[in-house]
Each structure stands twice: as structure tokens, then as C-alpha cells.
Amino acid sequence: MEAETLATLANAIKDHLSLQSNASITSPRPPKQPFIIGVAGGTASGKTTVCNMIISQLHDQGVLLINQDSFYHSLSHQQLEKVHEYNFDHPDAFDTELLLACMENLKNGQPISVPNYDFKSHKSTGPGQKVNPSDVIILEGILVLHDHRVRDLMNMKIFVDTDSDLRLARRIQRDTVERGRNIQNVLDQYARFVKPSFEEFILPAKKHADIIIPRGGDNDVAIDLIVQHIQTKLGQHDLCKIYPNVFVIFSTFQIRGMHTLIRDVKTTKHDFVFYADRLIRMVVEHGLGHLPFTERQIKTPTGSIYPGVDFCKRLCGVSVIRSGESMENALRACCKGIKIGKILIHREGNDGKQLIYEKLPADISSRHVLLLDPVLASGYCAVKSISLLLSKGVPESSIIFLNLIAAPQGIHAVCKKFPKVKIVTSEIDVTLDNDLRVIPGMGEFGDRYFGTDED
Numbered sequence: 001m002e003a004e005t006l007a008t009l010a011n012a013i014k015d016h017l018s019l020q021s022n023a024s025i026t027s028p029r030p031p032k033q034p035f036i037i038g039v040a041g042g043t044a045s046g047k048t049t050v051c052n053m054i055i056s057q058l059h060d061q062g063v064l065l066i067n068q069d070s071f072y073h074s075l076s077h078q079q080l081e082k083v084h085e086y087n088f089d090h091p092d093a094f095d096t097e098l099l100l101a102c103m104e105n106l107k108n109g110q111p112i113s114v115p116n117y118d119f120k121s122h123k124s125t126g127p128g129q130k131v132n133p134s135d136v137i138i139l140e141g142i143l144v145l146h147d148h149r150v151r152d153l154m155n156m157k158i159f160v161d162t163d164s165d166l167r168l169a170r171r172i173q174r175d176t177v178e179r180g181r182n183i184q185n186v187l188d189q190y191a192r193f194v195k196p197s198f199e200e201f202i203l204p205a206k207k208h209a210d211i212i213i214p215r216g217g218d219n220d221v222a223i224d225l226i227v228q229h230i231q232t233k234l235g236q237h238d239l240c241k242i243y244p245n246v247f248v249i250f251s252t253f254q255i256r257g258m259h260t261l262i263r264d265v266k267t268t269k270h271d272f273v274f275y276a277d278r279l280i281r282m283v284v285e286h287g288l289g290h291l292p293f294t295e296r297q298i299k300t301p302t303g304s305i306y307p308g309v310d311f312c313k314r315l316c317g318v319s320v321i322r323s324g325e326s327m328e329n330a331l332r333a334c335c336k337g338i339k340i341g342k343i344l345i346h347r348e349g350n351d352g353k354q355l356i357y358e359k360l361p362a363d364i365s366s367r368h369v370l371l372l373d374p375v376l377a378s379g380y381c382a383v384k385s386i387s388l389l390l391s392k393g394v395p396e397s398s399i400i401f402l403n404l405i406a407a408p409q410g411i412h413a414v415c416k417k418f419p420k421v422k423i424v425t426s427e428i429d430v431t432l433d434n435d436l437r438v439i440p441g442m443g444e445f446g447d448r449y450f451g452t453d454e455d
């Protein structure tokens with residue numbers, strides 16, 4: 001054996017051993033820390049409304065909303081007799097120790113039981129609601145920014161700042177309709193407890209907020225910015241939690257090594273093609289794993305039964321010209337005789353005009369489509385290509401979009417518009433620059449792959 005081969009083998013064994021020992025040290029892995037957002041503000045300021053808007057923009061998955069109201073102490077018989085003298089807006093009205101214990105459990109990946117608070121009987125009723133830990137937790141309530149121990153749990157603190165007259169009007173409306181109160185009760189409680197406690201405990205906590213949202217749910221701009229910020233913070237793998245149809249192939253050192261080579265500006269065309277092809281093959285294989293299958297039992301030469309599956313055979317590849325054509329060979333190598341169509345999208349200037357060329361099989365609507373484009377950047381071409389496939393009758397859920405790298409902006413663009421389309425990629429990058437290039441990215445894929453770049 002040559003010395004170089006021996007050295008490579010020795011390194012491989014070393015890597016393998018160090019991976020194994022790392023695995024035993026880190027196993028079981030500590031749970032991933034959730035991203036915790038606190039949303040405070042006066043009564044009826046629109047806290048719940050703002051939270052629901054954030055949750056719906058984050059596509060619900062993976063976001064858990066915990067309401068501080070659930071942690072109100074139940075009133076005793078004596079307290080109930082004098083309920084009009086009870087201050088529900090004082091920090092002592094809440095069981096903060098229980099709230100902290102619940103948050104600690106969620107952070108440790110444990111499910112919790114959230115008390116079921118009833119505003120009419122002023123008590124927690126029935127068994128609590130079991131909730132599972134989540135990647136994003138929103139803790140909402142008038143006083144969630146008051147206690148420093150609760151505040152310290154938070155990655156982002158928001159204060160909803162709404163005019164007090166408007167809040168009082170909303171509170172009268174809500175409490176008479178939903179909480180079984182009469183107008184006189186609401187006004188008395190407001191003057192005696194709600195307003196003074198707002199000034200004493202709630203408003204001073206505004207200084208701890210990272211973001212103040214004037215006008216609550218009416219402030220679309222602030223909510224959009226908050227959602228964008230959360231999405232950036234969540235990072236690449238959390239995008240998979242937000243969008244359940246986004247899949248990143250399992251990262252190994254081999255894959256990281258291939259990415260290092262194809263992203264390196266100094267890599268030669270020959271090496272770029274070699275390693276890009278290897279990665280493309282892995283993405284294609286992973287993508288094929290998302291196709292439907294049927295069960296099929298077969299008999300092996302030993303006479304035993306093997307409970308197998310049959311591949312889905314009604315497939316079609318569609319490459320987005322021209323970079324996508326680099327992925328055709330890998331698809332052909334995996335799927336014998338697969339039909340391949342083409343789409344060309346060309347943006348002409350900035351006036352929204354575009355040229356579209358397409359050559360697709362006539363029966364494409366009855367096939368599962370593997371859409372091929374190595375780089376998902378802003379999502380412009382992807383959205384156009386998918387829209388074209390839909391117009392040909394391909395169901396959204398029959399499209400699997402394969403790429404090597406994807407920018408978060410492109411993922412949002414595709415997943416928001418086509419939530420049933422699956423995206424399979426090998427890495428999610430950080431962002432786009434002003435020229436809509438993926439950062440860190442790998443440059444012009446088509447030029448580097450087909451050797452048409454200047455160097």
C-alpha cells in the first residue's frame with residue numbers, strides 16, 4: 001500500500017474513532033433550547049391578537065403560546081365573597097413559582113400541564129391542559145416582564161403599547177360579552193385596581209422590552225419585522241420546524257467536506273464538478289425517499305419472505321435551465337429511463353417582464369415531479385417554475401424541489417406560497433446580499449459547473 005493511501009486510511013480511522021467517542025460523550029443530547037418570546041402590555045392592549053398574528057406568520061408549527069392568565073391563583077371561598085376587593089392586576093395574583101417551574105420543564109424538553117383558568121368563577125377548573133415542549137415559546141400576559149426571573153428566561157421581550165381609552169373600551173366590550181361582567185363592575189375594577197396597577201407594575205416594565213409595538217395588532221409593519229427577526233434567529237434547522245416540508249439531508253463530515261470544496265473560490269472546475277456531482281447524487285437519493293411507495297412482499301433465494309416496497313414509477317424530472325441541467329445525470333442514474341422536462345425563466349429588466357420557455361412531458365400532471373435547481377436564492381425562479389407546473393395540472397403535493405443550497409428568503413417564498421411542495425436541500429445558508437446572491441453561497445453555480453466563468 002502506498003504511503004499516501006496509508007495516511008488517508010489512518011486519518012479515516014482516527015475520524016471514525018473520534019466520532020464514536022464524541023457520540024458516547026454527547027449521548028443523550030441535551031434538549032435544544034427553545035426561543036422564548038415574552039409579550040407584555042396593559043389589559044386589552046392586543047397582546048393575544050399580536051401573538052396570534054406572529055404564530056400564524058410562523059405557520060403555527062413549533063410555536064407554543066403560554067398565557068400568564070392560566071397561572072392566576074384560584075380564589076378561596078372568603079376571597080370570592082369579597083371578589084370586588086381583589087386586585088387581579090397585582091403581581092401577587094399570579095402563581096409565578098408554578099409558571100417558572102413550567103417554563104423550566106419546557107426548557108428541559110419535558111411536557112407540562114397548564115392550568116385551566118376560568119374568569120367567571122375566578123378559579124382553575126378541571127385537569128390542566130397537557131402541552132409539549134416546542135422550539136418557539138411565546139409567554140403572554142400583563143406582567144410577564146415584571147419579575148426578573150421570568151424576564152431572564154426570554155430571548156426577546158415585546159411590549160404592546162395601546163392607547164388607554166381604547167383599551168378600556170375594548171375591555172368593557174370583552175368583559176361584558178366573554179367574562180360575565182356588567183359595565184359598572186368593569187368600570188369600578190378599572191378605576192380601583194386595573195389603572196393603578198398598570199401605572200405601578202405594568203408600564204414600568206416597558207423599559208425592559210426589546211421591541212415596543214404601538215397600536216398592537218394594527219401595526220402590521222412591526223409584526224412583519226418581529227417575524228423576520230424570529231425567523232433569522234431560529235437559524236437553518238429551525239426553518240425545518242417552521243415548514244414541515246423542508247428537509248435538510250443529514251450532515252456528516254463528508255458532506256461538510258464536499259461543501260467546503262465546492263464553496264471554495266480556489267477550487268478548480270474539475271474538482272467543483274466532481275464534488276458537486278457527489279452532493280447532487282445524495283440530494284437526489286434523499287428526494288426520492290419522499291416519493292410514495294407500495295408494499296410488496298417478495299421471496300428471496302433462501303425461500304424466505306422479504307416484506308419489501310415498490311418504488312413509485314410515474315416520475316418526471318424538470319430542470320430549471322441552466323444550472324438545473326447539472327442535476328439531470330444524477331437523476332437519470334437513480335431512475336432508469338426517467339422523462340426530463342425543462343423550464344427557462346429569464347427576468348427582463350426590473351419591470352416584471354420575463355421570458356418563459358418550457359418543454360414538459362404531455363402527461364406531466366399524472367407524474368411526481370422532481371424539480372431541479374442547485375441554488376434556491378430569492379425564490380423568484382422557483383415560484384415561477386412551480387406556478388408553471390401547477391398550471392399544467394401537477395398537484396402541489398406531487399412536487400419535490402431539489403437543491404444543494406437554499407437561502408432562508410427562498411425557503412420562505414416557496415413554502416408560504418406552496419406549503420405542500422417539499423424542498424430537499426443539503427445546506428441552508430445564512431442570507432442573500434443586495435444583489436440577491438446567496439451568502440456565504442458558492443458563486444454562480446452554472447458558470448462554475450459548465451466552465452463559463454471568467455477564470
Ligand SMILES: Nc1ncnc2c1ncn2[C@@H]1O[C@H](COP(=O)(O)OP(=O)(O)O)[C@@H](O)[C@H]1O
Nearest residue numbers: 042043044045046047048049050170174217218
Ligand atoms: N387591532 C384591533 N382592532 C380591533 N379590536 C381589537 C384589536 N386588537 C384587539 N382587539 C380586540 O380587543 C380585545 C382584547 O384584545 P386581546 O388581543 O385579547 O388583548 P389582550 O390579550 O392584550 O388582553 C379582543 O376582544 C380583541 O378582539
Ligand SMILES: Nc1ccn([C@@H]2O[C@H](COP(=O)(O)O)[C@@H](O)[C@H]2O)c(=O)n1
Nearest residue numbers: 042043044069072088089119122142194
Ligand atoms: N378572575 C379575573 C382574572 C383577571 N382579570 C383581569 O384580566 C386582566 C388580564 O387579562 P388580559 O387578557 O386583559 O391581559 C387583568 O387586567 C385583570 O384585571 C379579571 O378581571 N378577573
